[in-house]
Amino acid sequence: MGLFVFLPLVLPLTAWPVARLAEHHLHPRTATRLLTAVAAVLAACSTLCLGLLMVVGTAQLPGNPLPDAWSDPEVRAALPHDEVAGKAAIPALLAVTGVCARVLLRHRRIRRRAARALAGLPDAPVAVLPDPAPYAYALPAVRRGSRDRVVVSRGMLALLRPAERRALFAHERAHLTGRHDRLLLVARLAAAANPFLRPLRTAVTYSAERWADEEAAVRVGSRRAVARAIGRAALAPAGAGPATLPAFAAAGPVPRRVAALLAPPPAPRAWPPVFTAVGLALWGAVTGVAVSALASANSAVTLYAVLKAATPL
Amino acid sequence: MKKRDAAGAEAAGSARRRGQGELEAQVLAAVRAAGGPVTAGLVRERLGGGLAYTTVITILTRLHAKGAVARERAGRSFEWTAVADEAGLAALRMRRVLDGEGDREAVLTRFFTTLQASDERLLRDLLARAGEDGEDGEDEGDGADGERHGTGED
Numbered sequence: 001m002g003l004f005v006f007l008p009l010v011l012p013l014t015a016w017p018v019a020r021l022a023e024h025h026l027h028p029r030t031a032t033r034l035l036t037a038v039a040a041v042l043a044a045c046s047t048l049c050l051g052l053l054m055v056v057g058t059a060q061l062p063g064n065p066l067p068d069a070w071s072d073p074e075v076r077a078a079l080p081h082d083e084v085a086g087k088a089a090i091p092a093l094l095a096v097t098g099v100c101a102r103v104l105l106r107h108r109r110i111r112r113r114a115a116r117a118l119a120g121l122p123d124a125p126v127a128v129l130p131d132p133a134p135y136a137y138a139l140p141a142v143r144r145g146s147r148d149r150v151v152v153s154r155g156m157l158a159l160l161r162p163a164e165r166r167a168l169f170a171h172e173r174a175h176l177t178g179r180h181d182r183l184l185l186v187a188r189l190a191a192a193a194n195p196f197l198r199p200l201r202t203a204v205t206y207s208a209e210r211w212a213d214e215e216a217a218v219r220v221g222s223r224r225a226v227a228r229a230i231g232r233a234a235l236a237p238a239g240a241g242p243a244t245l246p247a248f249a250a251a252g253p254v255p256r257r258v259a260a261l262l263a264p265p266p267a268p269r270a271w272p273p274v275f276t277a278v279g280l281a282l283w284g285a286v287t288g289v290a291v292s293a294l295a296s297a298n299s300a301v302t303l304y305a306v307l308k309a310a311t312p313l
Numbered sequence: 314m315k316k317r318d319a320a321g322a323e324a325a326g327s328a329r330r331r332g333q334g335e336l337e338a339q340v341l342a343a344v345r346a347a348g349g350p351v352t353a354g355l356v357r358e359r360l361g362g363g364l365a366y367t368t369v370i371t372i373l374t375r376l377h378a379k380g381a382v383a384r385e386r387a388g389r390s391f392e393w394t395a396v397a398d399e400a401g402l403a404a405l406r407m408r409r410v411l412d413g414e415g416d417r418e419a420v421l422t423r424f425f426t427t428l429q430a431s432d433e434r435l436l437r438d439l440l441a442r443a444g445e446d447g448e449d450g451e452d453e454g455d456g457a458d459g460e461r462h463g464t465g466e467d
Contacts, residue, residue, distance in 0.1 A: 117406030120338020120399050129404035135411065224443050231440040235433065255435040262443055
């Protein structure tokens, strides 16, 4: 499998410029879906290769349960720097598994706790909570049969005028109907599987917000109303809000969202030509993903063949 | 006594599986319906007696911890008064989720994220450009805004 096996581990780096260009030039819906798909494939390939490396690494350990023949020189020759890479892959894969499991558990826990908090309220699509702190969330259905809801605090509604309130509800609704929570979870798992994919997760988060903004603008019929709603909500006195700072606030996504809404609406475009910035980004993404997939497939097949040859029947 | 606690914990455990949230809301509704300070026994009666006494106590204590009911010692037991209604209870519970989870932003997609001081100025400029449609958009005082800029940039 040669050096190919290491390729999918670093290929996520190619997604960085892609993420930036997609954020700026594509329709947010396309950008969100494209970047999520790219992140998912790159993360899967990277994890697969880590798994292959781990098999070789584990076979070298004394007392391992794998067939003895798997530590033969022929097998080890298939992997460059097998001593280091194989052994380093073991803790790496364990770490990836652990972090991904934590992401999943945390996701389920927060969703369940939030759903439980609303138990006992009337079964309406919107839950207005008497809390002076301004917040608004889209809360997808936890179980099949339960309903998804928009949760808004009185504090948030008090900040907004009627048109802006409609914009807020439309925005949160768009998150729910587009099932953005699933895309965001995929992006978060991908970032957990390979830290090089973190910028992609940030880009997906931002694009999903932009997507909901655009849907809300169409629904309300006013881009300015959405822009003002976001602006007013974000400018509310910070002391009243929940205390924790989100990690990606540093990037300043709110002013960018408002600026985008004050600009003309993005055109839903077809597959663009190669020789534009967008075209390059897209084809770059496709190439990176394809190379990553091919490299990991190649490595998997090679290792399978080598191990099969080494195993006495 | 110890045995009763264990039984109560067990009952509360099965109640949790049934839907701890609903049970809390029911107990709160019963306390509210009483209109004034009530004992746990009365709350249990109002609920139809389907719950164990210790379960009612457990849930009342939990509601008290959340700030949805107040209690006052009356002799050897407590008397309970509702402080919040069902929506208020939901708000208190939601607040605990929001305050308790550092990374909740990732799970509950939020309408906006927290602003930095530089973002704030940029945002105000943008909104000014968006126009306020001739309405009273600048009702929050400029003085307070200036102060927030000052503290935010340190």
